[in-house]
Amino acid sequence: MIGHHRRFSPKLQELKRAIDCGAIGNVISFESVWCIKKNDEYFNNDETNWRIHASQGGGPLAINGIHEIDTVRFLFGEINLTKAILGQSSRHLAIEENITAIFKLENEIIGTLLIGDNIPSPFSYEKTMNENRSFPSSNVDFLKVFGDKGVITFPSLTLYPYDGSGDWFSVFSANVINSKIACEDPLKLEMDHFIRIIEGKDTPLVNIDDALSNMVVVDKIKQEIKSESLNL
Template sequence: MAPLRIAIAGAGVIGRTHIRAALAEPACRLVGIADPDRASLAAAPSAEVPRFADLPAMLDATRPEAVILATPNVLHVPMALACIARSLPVLVEKPIADTVADAAALTDTAARAGVPVLVGHHRRHNPIIARAREIIAGGRLGRVLTATVLCNLLKPDVYFDVVWRRQAGGGPVLINLIHEIDLLRHLLGEIAEVQALTANLARGLAVEDSAAVLLRFAAGTLAAITLTDAAAAPWSWDLAAGENPAFRGAPAVSHMFAGTDASLSLPDLTLWQYPGARGWHAELAQETVAPAPADPYAAQLRHFIAVARGAAAPLVSAADATRTLATTLAVHRAAQDGVRACPD
C-alpha cells in the first residue's frame, strides 16, 4: 500500500513533534507544512518538505489524504471544518475547541459528513496507559475507591513571554489539567461532579498557577488532583513518564489508584496487594507490570493513519474530547464561582 499523504498545519512546539513523527513513519509521507510564521517554518525539522503560509494554499497544492492540525486552540474548529469540507480526516490537537458549543458543532458536522476526527490526547496511545486501563478494566484493583493525581512542575519564566499564557484560559487548568481529566475519564469513566480552588500565589498573573481539584465519578470513585506549574517539584506525568525528551525526567510517581483488592501507581505501573492475610498489620507485596516503553506520538500517528484509511475508529473521537473539554471547563467554573459543578 502506498504511504498515506499527510499535511501538517502549525510548526510550533507540538507541530515539530508531529513533523518528526511523520518523517520517521514509513506508512505515511509528509507532503506539506503550513505556518504563517517564518521562524516556525524555518525551525521545522525537514527542509525538503514543501512549506506554505496557510492551510488552504497547502491543501490546494499538495492534495493530502489526511491533515494534522497543531495550531493555536482558537483555530482548531475553523481549520478542522475546512478539512472536513474537503472530506479530509483530521488529527486535531487538544483541546478540541475553546467552548463546548463549538466542539459539539464540529462533532455534528464531522458525523454528518462521515469524516473521522481524532483528537490529540496522546497519552491514551502510551503503552503504560493501555496497560493501566487493561488492569483497571480487568478488575485487578477490585472497586477503585480513590485516585490521587499529582501534576506539579515548573514552567520556565520564558514560557510566559507569550501574552496568552499570562491571561485567563492560558494557565495549567486548560493546558495541563485537561490531559489529566482525559486520562481519568479513559481509565475510570465519566466524571459526574467537580469542586475546585485555584490560586496565583507564585506569579501573581491574571491566570492561575495552581489548583486543587476534587472529582466524583459516575461509578462512585473519588479523585483528588493537585496542579501547579510554578513549583520546583518532580511529581508529574510530564516529568516522570519520559514522553517528551526535551523534559529532564524524574523517577517520581504521578498517579495512584487505590482499590479494594489492589492499588496501582503510574507511570511505574507498580501493583500493590496483600498476597495472604489482608489489613494494615500484613505486608503489601509489590509487582511491576510495565510494558516496553514506546513513543505515544508515533503510536498516535500510526493510529491516525489507520483511522484515515477507514481501518480503525478514533481512540479519542470528537464526542469523547468534547466530554473532556466540558469537564475541564466545569473545573474552571467551580473554581471561579465557588460551587460544585457538573460537566455540561
Template structure:
C-alpha cells in the same frame, strides 16, 4: 500511497508532530502552515513546503489529505472548520476549543452529512503512552478489584520564557491560557479513559505566584472529583512549583523536560483488591497473605512496561488507520469536548467556591 499531511502551527508541538510524519512510511509531510516569519525557516529545516495560511495551502498544488492542527487554543475551531470545509481529515491538538459553545459548533459541522466522511481525531496523545496503556490493561484485567479512588498530581515550574513572544497568549485566560485548559485537560481525559465520566468537581485555586499584572491565567488548584461509576478522586495541579510529580518527568515523554530516574509518581489508584502507583507500576495487595488485613504483610508486584514506543508516533499511526477507515478515533470530538467541559467546570468551581455538577448526557446533542 502515503497520506499527505500538513502541519498547521510551527510552535512547540508542530515540529514534534512533523518528525513523526516524516518518520512514518505511510505518511508524507506535504507542508507547514504558520503566519509568523519564523515558519519559513522551520519549514525549510523540515524539508517541506511553507504557506502562511490554511486558505493559501488549500489553493496550492500541495493540498493535503489530512492535517494536524497545533495552533493556539482559541484558533482550533475556525482552523479545523476551514480544513474540513476543504475536504481535509483533521487531527486536532487538545483542547478541542477554548469554549464549550465553539466546541459544540465544531462537532455539529463535523457530523453534518456533507462532512460525515471526514475524520476528526482529538490529540489526547497520552492515551498512547506505554505507561497509560499498561495502567488501562491493569484496570481492565481486574487485578485491583473494584476501583475505589484515585489521587493525582501535575506539578512543575514553567519559566518566564514559556509565556514570552509567540507564547504570550498563555498568560491570558481569555485567550485559552492557564494550567487548567493547557495541562489539566490531559489528566482529565486520562481520568475519563480510566474511570469513565466525571459528574461533580470542586476546586480551590492556589495563591498566585506570578505577580505581573498582564498575567491573569490560572496557575493551579486542588480538586475533588466524583465519577459516574462511584469512584472518587483528588487532584493537585500547579505550574508554579519546582516538583517532579508530573506526567512529563515521570515518563520522559517530552524530550524538553528531563525525566526523573527512579522517579516520582503522579497517579495512585486504589481498589478493593489492590492499589497501583503510576508510572512505576507498583501494585500492592494481600495476594500472598493468609488474611486481607492491615496486620498482614503486603505483597509487592512490579509490573513491566511492554514497550516504550513514542506516543506521538503511535497516535499518528492510529490516525492513519482512522483516515483509511480501519479504526475508530481513540479520542473522538465528543470525548475531547467532554474533557473541556470538565475543565470549564473546574474554573467555575474556582470562581464560585461551590461544587459544580456535570451532566454525563451533556453531549447528547452532538452526533458521534
C-alpha cells in the same frame, strides 16, 4: 479525531488493562499530581502571548490539566461531580497557577487532581514517563489508584497486593506488573493511528464527544474557582 495523545501510551494502556481485569479489585479512589515549574520565558508578559490570557486558552487547566482529565475519564469513567480549590499565585497573572480538583465519577469512584505550573516537582506525566527526551526523567510515580484488593502506582506499574484481610495489620508486597513495556512516543503512535483513520482502516480512539466532555470538566473547575474567589 482529537489530539489527546496520552491514550496512545503503551504504559497507560497497560494500566487500564490492569484496572479493567481487576488487578486491584474494585477501584475506590485515585490521587493524581501534575506539578511542574514552567520557565519564566513561557510567560512573557506580552499581549500577543496567548498563554497568559485565560480567554485564549491560557493557564495550566486548559493547557495541561485537560490531558489529566482525559486520562481520568479514559481509566475510570465519566466524571459526575467536580469541586475545586484555587491555590496561591506568585506570578500575579490573570490565569490560575495551582488548583486542587476533587472528582466523583458516575460509578462512585472518587479522586483528587493537583495541577500546578509554578511548583518545582518531579511529579508530572512528562517527567516520569520518559517519552519526551526534552524533560529530565525522574524515577517517581505521579498517580496512585486504590482498590479493595490492592493499589497500583503509575508509571512504574507497581502493584501492591495484601496478605490477610487488608486491614491495618496486613502486609503489603510490591511487584511490577509488566517491566518489559517498550517506551514509545505516543505522539508518533497517535499519528500512525490518524493515518489509519484517513485510510479507512481504523476509527478514532479519541472522538469529539471525548473532547467535549473534557472541556465541560475544565469549565466546571473554572466556575468553581471563580465562585470561590468571589466569596472570599
